[in-house]
Amino acid sequence: MSDEDKVKATPGRKKRRDTMRRAALVTQVDEGPEPGALREGRRRVLVAGAHRLVAVHLIEQLLADPNVEAVLAVTRGSCPPSLLGADPERFHFVSADLSKRRQVDNLFLLDRFRDKPFDTVVHLAFQGDPTGYTQRNHEFNVNSTKHMLEASLRHLVGKYIFLSSDAVYRIGARGDYKVREDAELNLDPTVHPILRDTIDAEFICRAKMDDLETEVMVLRPSGVFGGGVVSGINLLFESNPPMLPVGFDPMINPTTKEHLSRDLLLALNLHGKGVYNVAGRTVGPLSKFLEERGIVARRVPGPALKMLNRAQRLLGKTRYHAGFNPRRLYYSLVLDDARFEKIFRTHASRVAIVSENAP
Amino acid sequence: MLGRKRNKKYARPLLPAREWARVESYMVDDAGFGTDRFGTDADMLGMGYALGYWLHRHFFRVVSTGHDHVPKKGGGVVVGNHSGVLPFDAMMIATDVFRHTDPPRLMRYMVDYFVYRVPFLGVFFRSMGQMPGTRANFDGLIEEGHLIGIFPEGAEALGKTADKAYELYPFSPGHVELAARHGVPVIPFGLVGAEEQITMVANFEPLARLLRVPYFPITPTFPWLGPMGLLPKPVRYFITYGEPIHVDPAALTSMEAREREVARVRDAVLELLDEGQRTRKRYAEGKDE
Numbered sequence: 001m002s003d004e005d006k007v008k009a010t011p012g013r014k015k016r017r018d019t020m021r022r023a024a025l026v027t028q029v030d031e032g033p034e035p036g037a038l039r040e041g042r043r044r045v046l047v048a049g050a051h052r053l054v055a056v057h058l059i060e061q062l063l064a065d066p067n068v069e070a071v072l073a074v075t076r077g078s079c080p081p082s083l084l085g086a087d088p089e090r091f092h093f094v095s096a097d098l099s100k101r102r103q104v105d106n107l108f109l110l111d112r113f114r115d116k117p118f119d120t121v122v123h124l125a126f127q128g129d130p131t132g133y134t135q136r137n138h139e140f141n142v143n144s145t146k147h148m149l150e151a152s153l154r155h156l157v158g159k160y161i162f163l164s165s166d167a168v169y170r171i172g173a174r175g176d177y178k179v180r181e182d183a184e185l186n187l188d189p190t191v192h193p194i195l196r197d198t199i200d201a202e203f204i205c206r207a208k209m210d211d212l213e214t215e216v217m218v219l220r221p222s223g224v225f226g227g228g229v230v231s232g233i234n235l236l237f238e239s240n241p242p243m244l245p246v247g248f249d250p251m252i253n254p255t256t257k258e259h260l261s262r263d264l265l266l267a268l269n270l271h272g273k274g275v276y277n278v279a280g281r282t283v284g285p286l287s288k289f290l291e292e293r294g295i296v297a298r299r300v301p302g303p304a305l306k307m308l309n310r311a312q313r314l315l316g317k318t319r320y321h322a323g324f325n326p327r328r329l330y331y332s333l334v335l336d337d338a339r340f341e342k343i344f345r346t347h348a349s350r351v352a353i354v355s356e357n358a359p
Numbered sequence: 360m361l362g363r364k365r366n367k368k369y370a371r372p373l374l375p376a377r378e379w380a381r382v383e384s385y386m387v388d389d390a391g392f393g394t395d396r397f398g399t400d401a402d403m404l405g406m407g408y409a410l411g412y413w414l415h416r417h418f419f420r421v422v423s424t425g426h427d428h429v430p431k432k433g434g435g436v437v438v439g440n441h442s443g444v445l446p447f448d449a450m451m452i453a454t455d456v457f458r459h460t461d462p463p464r465l466m467r468y469m470v471d472y473f474v475y476r477v478p479f480l481g482v483f484f485r486s487m488g489q490m491p492g493t494r495a496n497f498d499g500l501i502e503e504g505h506l507i508g509i510f511p512e513g514a515e516a517l518g519k520t521a522d523k524a525y526e527l528y529p530f531s532p533g534h535v536e537l538a539a540r541h542g543v544p545v546i547p548f549g550l551v552g553a554e555e556q557i558t559m560v561a562n563f564e565p566l567a568r569l570l571r572v573p574y575f576p577i578t579p580t581f582p583w584l585g586p587m588g589l590l591p592k593p594v595r596y597f598i599t600y601g602e603p604i605h606v607d608p609a610a611l612t613s614m615e616a617r618e619r620e621v622a623r624v625r626d627a628v629l630e631l632l633d634e635g636q637r638t639r640k641r642y643a644e645g646k647d648e
Contacts, residue, residue, distance in 0.1 A: 172472075173473065173474075173476045173491060174491055176493050176495035176496055177397045177495070177496050245478070246478055247478020247479040247480075247482065248478060249482045251398050281391070282390065282391030283390040283391055284392030284393075284394055285398065285400075285482075288391075288393075288394075331475070332398070332485075334396070
């Protein structure tokens with residue numbers, strides 16, 4: 001079925017959308033709900049990239065929230081084992097290839113969600129493993145974002161959240177002590193293709209941020225800690241031993257998968273759109289985070305770092321890829337998440353599940 | 360905790376009890392691991408001050424006047440001349456301010472980026488609270504009420520050859536603009552003595568470009584004696600602080616006003632340099648007598 005046919009199949013929805021758009025354009029006064037206000041109604045959430053640990057944690061929290069009516073988890077593989085026992089009335093799992101537009105569209109046409117469509121889409125599906133990167137990975141990373149976002153806009157989903165990365169920022173000796181959302185991005189054409197994909201995917205989202213019905217949000221988390229999490233910082237810490245360049249000790253403010261899923265919960269329950277940094281509260285040198293965890297790093301000369309990292313990977317001693325964002329181990333990157341704090345975290349008490357679990 | 364122990368072990372014996380008390384009284388706004396959000400490390404600060412104090416007291420035997428002009432609290436931009444091949448002048452100003460303010464105040468310099476590309480050096484500077492000279496760093500520091508040191512002649516001024524001693528390079532306007540934007544005073548100073556610590560004969564520019572550093576000094580002893588050739592002579596420093604200058608807010612909107620304010624600061628620094636040289640002369644005559 002072509003797109004045109006689908007639109008024909010839902011004439012009521014198209015009409016409603018056109019009416020709303022026209023009304024907003026004519027009056028030019030509808031500025032939308034106040035950022036930080038609680039979204040009305042019960043949540044019906046699609047989580048793409050359900051295999052990720054952050055996603056699993058988020059889904060578990062969503063299912064613990066009585067205000068969440070249904071969750072649809074989507075990934076290319078099988079359902080994560082920890083979610084197999086979830087309440088079948090509220091939790092649904094679908095295996096789909098999000099790089100295929102047809103398969104994405106089908107998610108929005110599932111019987112279970114046809115009458116009561118999703119009101120939130122959380123897009124966590126991103127192929128972030130720098131090893132063995134191919135054109136297929138590129139298509140998955142960029143096209144899945146494009147298809148998911150377009151489908152969300154077409155189906156009038158209230159909120160679309162894309163989880164990006166702090167790797168999009170340009171880092172170097174000329175560094176700010178904290179990096180705001182408007183800082184310079186790493187647009188160097190020679191960067192790793194995954195970084196390019198991330199920025200491409202972000203730009204696709206940014207282009208739709210003025211949409212009147214769907215609040216499009218991009219979250220840029222700092223490095224994420226957590227057993228088994230596939231983030232640069234976590235893979236470095238899980239290396240045996242972590243290798244760092246001699247004479248450098250960058251400042252960082254990593255977060256944890258628990259904090260990140262809490263921030264995602266806030267983002268999907270409260271109004272707000274745009275690009276936001278999300279980071280941990282503790283700021284300190286990388287070496288101190290290692291010390292705190294009792295990890296002894298091996299210092300090696302900077303020019304030899306990539307080669308030694310490659311050898312370490314061949315020996316199965318690390319999954320960290322030093323060539324992915326090479327400056328990361330040299331220069332500080334502390335994210336400034338004051339905007340997210342102001343709009344979302346300060347209103348955490350409005351979200352029942354978050355305020356219940358507040359420390 | 361470990362850091363604190365190391366600090367006490369190495370820094371404590373180098374400082375008299377009174378100075379150690381100053382180090383202890385300086386509070387770093389801990390962001391988690393004994394460092395503040397700018398990366399200032401309480402542990403390194405103690406060791407840095409111990410080194411700075413020793414140089415200030417015994418090596419450069421600094422004579423300074425006008426400390427009253429340095430604000431006791433709140434933000435301020437401390438601006439002066441830069442020279443001496445290696446930035447001992449910056450270190451001595453920071454030590455002098457820390458020694459003569461109560462409670463002690465830490466000067467935060469806006470440092471040239473190349474420093475942060477050099478292994479160990481960048482980490483050392485950051486641990487001492489010195490930041491790369493970006494607008495966001497300046498804003499962040501001044502909003503928290505810190506004293507910021509700027510050398511508006513730039514790092515190139517460190518590489519002045521001997522024939523240009525006590526000449527000021529053109530001032531960049533950034534300090535005036537930022538002071539006006541935040542409504543903080545500019546405190547000028549003149550430092551006499553650093554020009555004589557190392558006699559720079561020439562700047563080997565092609566090599567400097569290759570190494571991506573602002574200058575490559577040729578002196579009677581460097582590079583011939585290796586790094587030892589860059590050791591400074593134990594010349595006496597004379598530091599004179601001037602009255603705070605309140606920058607005209609028009610500097611933000613008018614090029615003319617901005618240039619006028621930059622010239623005002625530059626003139627103040629030149630005057631303080633003259634005063635410093637007169638003090639040095641009197642001091643030398645007094646010693647002779």
